Amino acid sequence: PISNQAETPTQIAEMFDSVSYNKGACILNMLKDFLNEEKFRKGIIHYLKTFSYGNAKNDDLWNSLSNNCLGDFTSGEFCYSDSKMTSNTLAFREESMELKEMMGTWTLQKGIPLVVITREGRSLRLQ
Template sequence: MSTYLLAFIVAELDYVEAFTKVGTPIPCRVYAPKGTAHLGKFSLDVCTKTLDLFNTVFGTPYPLPKMDMAAIADFDAGAMENWGLVTYRTNSILFDEATTTQSSKQWIASTVTHELAHQWFGNLVTMEWWSDLWLNEGFATWVGNYAVDKLFPDWHFWDTFVVEDVQSGLSLDCLRSSHPIEVEVQDPAEIDQIFDDISYSKGGSVIRMLSAYLTEDVFLEGIRQYLKKHAYGNASTGDLWAQLSETSGQDVSEFMNLWTKHTGYP
């Protein structure tokens, strides 16, 4: 496990609990400040159903004996995918049916699925170096939206993805200050700069495009083999292209390098 994924919490919190249904039941909990744990029931339901979906789709079961998600007031980020203990800003996980808007409900669902996607993409298989950050964030963006679309088909979430992520990636990528999806990181001070819409939105959009081109069945089979081959280890973009090439019978790197190694779009 990568050192950046270690977390522990010391606090007085309440929790709600449920279990997954696919394979060995995994206890899932949402921890929240005293008196607010009941507001975590929606996120808890999304959590158990998402883990069941990912266990089935990825062919590699969630490897830990539990999944905890904690609501933290004044949390700096929207969420952080610590392995087995995901931390969230309270408004990214707690849902009040009486006062929370529909858009906020969708934001909560997509944040939870994004962070759970990281349990495979980033945690089980970690990027070789920060230059391949998009393997974490681009995949979590695509897989998170994939899960929301499966759980809530009436939301038409891929339409939202095109409006919010594809357009955002295109807008940022036409600027002179943009950078390739695969960007050289030579100093730790440069790491924070690439947590942007190129890594997240353009990365997720390119993965969606590749899935459609190879067909979803072929693409997911390649991803299953990629996860199996690199589990508990590190991988690079080249490793991903090699596996997808083997599965599809096409030279994926030949055309995908145009999208990931260069600024802008072909």
């Protein structure tokens, strides 16, 4: 996992290895593609301005990125890249999507991110 509890200097040193950095970079890149570059950038800027010179938690990043997309959620749309939507894609129109919940499977578990795809008739649902 990228996010771990660490209480000793040894545990802290073990957290900062090439696997963690590479996985973190991959996850941020996937999240950027999922949200779209503009909304991802705005969320990151908000996060950096809010928490510069201070401490932050994972939830602070997810909230910064989610709040950036709030208009999309309330309008019945999802914060995603329009250019990647196909006629068979479920656009999450009448659902709320909890970014924190999704990212927890990507950052708190070992291995690769968990993406669940369910077929509903002619549509695909991504979780």
